[in-house]
Amino acid sequence: xxxxxxxxxxxxxxxxxxxxxxxxxxxxxxxxxxxxxxxxxxxxxxxxxxxxxxxxxxxxxxxxxxxxxxxxxxxxxxxxxxxxxxxxxxxxxxxxxxxxxxxxxxxxxxxxxxxxxxxxxxxxxxxxxxxxxxxxxxxxxxxxxxxxxxxxxxxxxxxxxxxxxxxxxxxxxxxxxxxxxxxxxxxxxxxxxxxxxxxxxxxxxxxxxxxxxxxxxxxxxxxxxxxxxxxxxxxxxxxxxxxxxxxxxxxxxxxxxxxxxxxxxxxxxxxxxxxxxxxxxxxxxxxxxxxxxxxxxxxxxxxxxxxxxxxxxxxxxxxxxxxxxxxxxxxxxxxxxxxxxxxxxxxxxxxxxx
Numbered sequence: 001x002x003x004x005x006x007x008x009x010x011x012x013x014x015x016x017x018x019x020x021x022x023x024x025x026x027x028x029x030x031x032x033x034x035x036x037x038x039x040x041x042x043x044x045x046x047x048x049x050x051x052x053x054x055x056x057x058x059x060x061x062x063x064x065x066x067x068x069x070x071x072x073x074x075x076x077x078x079x080x081x082x083x084x085x086x087x088x089x090x091x092x093x094x095x096x097x098x099x100x101x102x103x104x105x106x107x108x109x110x111x112x113x114x115x116x117x118x119x120x121x122x123x124x125x126x127x128x129x130x131x132x133x134x135x136x137x138x139x140x141x142x143x144x145x146x147x148x149x150x151x152x153x154x155x156x157x158x159x160x161x162x163x164x165x166x167x168x169x170x171x172x173x174x175x176x177x178x179x180x181x182x183x184x185x186x187x188x189x190x191x192x193x194x195x196x197x198x199x200x201x202x203x204x205x206x207x208x209x210x211x212x213x214x215x216x217x218x219x220x221x222x223x224x225x226x227x228x229x230x231x232x233x234x235x236x237x238x239x240x241x242x243x244x245x246x247x248x249x250x251x252x253x254x255x256x257x258x259x260x261x262x263x264x265x266x267x268x269x270x271x272x273x274x275x276x277x278x279x280x281x282x283x284x285x286x287x288x289x290x291x292x293x294x295x296x297x298x299x300x301x302x303x304x305x306x307x308x309x310x311x312x313x314x315x316x317x318x319x320x321x322x323x324x325x326x327x328x329x330x331x332x333x334x335x336x337x338x339x340x341x342x343x344x345x346x347x348x349x350x351x352x353x354x
Contacts, residue, residue: 013291023155037165143228160320242323
């Protein structure tokens, strides 16, 4: 437990960790898409504008195979920094934690077995509504079905996501639901001005205070789907939302449709909880009284600049990295030094085989 920092409801955080530590973990990886990510300068989740749409399915393939099928290399930034999926894969494999991929609106389907929801990708919120109200309703309903099923198979359902541009749609939803939000970014110099321009133009279209309508106008398909998963899964098992800003938006929407906060926690990296351009810890406290569990993966000590970059503000989180690392450490008893050694081995394997 010494590897973790606890925020929010500390007593509940300790109880949550003690409850899930001896149990079984299952990682669900939700891939989705918002055309908002195609606004130049909004994200680094891909080498260029055309490759961004391949990031979610490629992340899923990398977790499954150790390499990608829809693209030649694993997702990385224009200058070669790897997807946070590298951290997730290292964590899941080191602890033999099973995982399943769910397609909840990805533009491109992954080349592997996955759960198909039939959800459409989200539109660019700077110019049009992301979805229709009925699409949001569909996403919640399907999320509830998948969440209940997966939670019944495990003692702790860990939910991660990959949706390029998702911090911007998350910011929109959080603001629209009345929360004072400042969100993280995949880039060290958080493009706050650009995000706020997009969000402000999106918020002008809101003409109803109904949560479904709000998410339809300014959100993305991942938010209602994962909120649906949380609402049903938390009634039968423990749920760890693995992520930062996007999971705060999921939590905000879930607080409107109902879930069990006593069985719920957010698991993330210290790179999110220490991000001074965001207000993640106080944001979660605004939304609901649940614990935030933060882990420092120790990447600042890496010999590889591509791994060290996470501790310097690139990506910070994603592909459920923080929650996966927390789950792995609980199951194996490893600390951040052992985790770093394993992550460096995986980094070396990837970048010597390119």
